Amino acid sequence: MPPTERGRVKVTPFVALALIAAAGVAIVAPLLAAVPHPSAGELATPPRPGPEADQQRPEARLRSLQRQRVEREPVEAETAGPVPDAHAEDTSTAAEPPLGPEEESHREDETWKQRLTRFEAQPVDVAWGADEKERLLPILNPLAEKLSGRVSDLECRASQCRATIDWEEGKVPTMEDGTTLMLETIPATPRCARHVRLSDPHNRHATTLIIECG
Amino acid sequence: MQCKALRISALVIALTAFVPAVVYAAWVRVNFRACSYSGSSYNCALQEDDRLGHSTISTLNVHVTDNSASHEVWAVACRQSFEASIGSCGADDSTSVGGTPGQVTLTPSLSAWSNSSGSGYIFVQGLQGSLQGYYAAN
Numbered sequence: 486m487p488p489t490e491r492g493r494v495k496v497t498p499f500v501a502l503a504l505i506a507a508a509g510v511a512i513v514a515p516l517l518a519a520v521p522h523p524s525a526g527e528l529a530t531p532p533r534p535g536p537e538a539d540q541q542r543p544e545a546r547l548r549s550l551q552r553q554r555v556e557r558e559p560v561e562a563e564t565a566g567p568v569p570d571a572h573a574e575d576t577s578t579a580a581e582p583p584l585g586p587e588e589e590s591h592r593e594d595e596t597w598k599q600r601l602t603r604f605e606a607q608p609v610d611v612a613w614g615a616d617e618k619e620r621l622l623p624i625l626n627p628l629a630e631k632l633s634g635r636v637s638d639l640e641c642r643a644s645q646c647r648a649t650i651d652w653e654e655g656k657v658p659t660m661e662d663g664t665t666l667m668l669e670t671i672p673a674t675p676r677c678a679r680h681v682r683l684s685d686p687h688n689r690h691a692t693t694l695i696i697e698c699g
Numbered sequence: 700m701q702c703k704a705l706r707i708s709a710l711v712i713a714l715t716a717f718v719p720a721v722v723y724a725a726w727v728r729v730n731f732r733a734c735s736y737s738g739s740s741y742n743c744a745l746q747e748d749d750r751l752g753h754s755t756i757s758t759l760n761v762h763v764t765d766n767s768a769s770h771e772v773w774a775v776a777c778r779q780s781f782e783a784s785i786g787s788c789g790a791d792d793s794t795s796v797g798g799t800p801g802q803v804t805l806t807p808s809l810s811a812w813s814n815s816s817g818s819g820y821i822f823v824q825g826l827q828g829s830l831q832g833y834y835a836a837n
Contacts, residue, residue: 583752589781589816596814597785660783667788668740668822671773678810680787 597682600695607642614641620673621646621696628669632662637691644699646674649685650692658683658692666694674698725750726758726836734823734830741830745819753778753812753819755837761805761823762831765794772825774805780817787811788822802831 584592618641629636629650638649650666652658663681670679677698685691727746734743745753761774773793779786789808805823812819823830 582749584816586781592814592816593780593785660779660786663786664777664779664822667777667786668775668824671775671791671824675773675793676790678787678789678808681785683784 600680604645604647604695607645610643613643617641617646624670624673646696648694652690724837727751728834730832731830736827741823743821745821751837752815754815756809756812756835758836759809760834763805763825763829764802764831766800767826768797770826771796772829774807774823776807776809776811776821778811778817778819
């Protein structure tokens with residue numbers, strides 16, 4: 486076999502395969518992105534207002550809508566397996582590296598401030614607030630004592646409560662304490678979201694617990 | 700001939716770079732053995748990576764067995780900040796006391812995971828043996 490032919494025999498299939506593969510990817514990829522998800526129609530329904538407003542970014546709003554869909558059909562979603570989604574570009578954030586510690590801390594601070602503002606802006610529902618306090622205090626008081634603290638303030642408004650726990654001198658609260666406060670109040674306030682901040686910037690010996698219901 | 704083939708290959712690679720990137724859904728299924736049990740609850744660190752960060756998850760199925768007529772099993776999806784000073788948990792989902800014993804899939808709210816900061820974890824309150832595992836997907 487002459488050298489030129491030998492070269493053609495070896496190289497031509499490789500080039501052809503590479504071209505076919507590239508053409509295939511070029512055709513299939515946009516089609517996959519354009520295929521509407523079977524449940525895309527549900528995306529038109531308005532979102533249920535959740536306790537975490539999620540800053541209402543478009544991608545966050547979409548995620549929220551997807552969650553509602555999935556929460557209604559949990560088992561089907563799993564048995565069917567994950568489907569390449571029409572909105573798959575939304576997951577591209579997953580490939581982004583996480584923020585650095587300082588940026589994350591700044592974002593957490595901002596989110597916490599918004600949470601406090603939401604609580605303080607809420608009107609007071611006297612009946613609801615009294616009921617919730619009555620249910621929370623018998624759990625919170627012994628819980629705080631067990632963790633070497635005391636409940637110095639508990640305020641409940643229309644759908645949210647805020648508790649302040651003051652710690653004994655020298656006690657440095659840990660996330661373990663914060664998690665205990667969040668989780669052990671669940672039986673008193675089921676189906677509510679909860680947030681804890683170990684040290685208040687204005688009072689380093691106080692931990693704030695916010696419970697958001699409805 | 701080889702030089703021509705190399706040129707064509709380089710052209711193909713260059714063209715492929717312009718194909719729009721498609722990010723496929725990711726999922727993870729975790730057995731209860733990956734979780735720790737202490738007191739009366741399971742604590743499972745969410746297995747996160749660049750394809751399945753907690754803020755991208757749209758499905759969380761927590762598989763539990765509730766064989767107790769007097770105790771419920773509940774699950775919550777939580778998050779703690781990177782420097783561990785702020786924590787959040789979404790609304791819980793639970794089995795019902797006195798309900799039919801057997802396997803149940805709980806779908807706790809993912810609201811705490813809407814913030815991409817920090818790391819996610821799942822907390823399941825129940826008797827030992829009540830957690831089978833969890834499935835998370837985006």
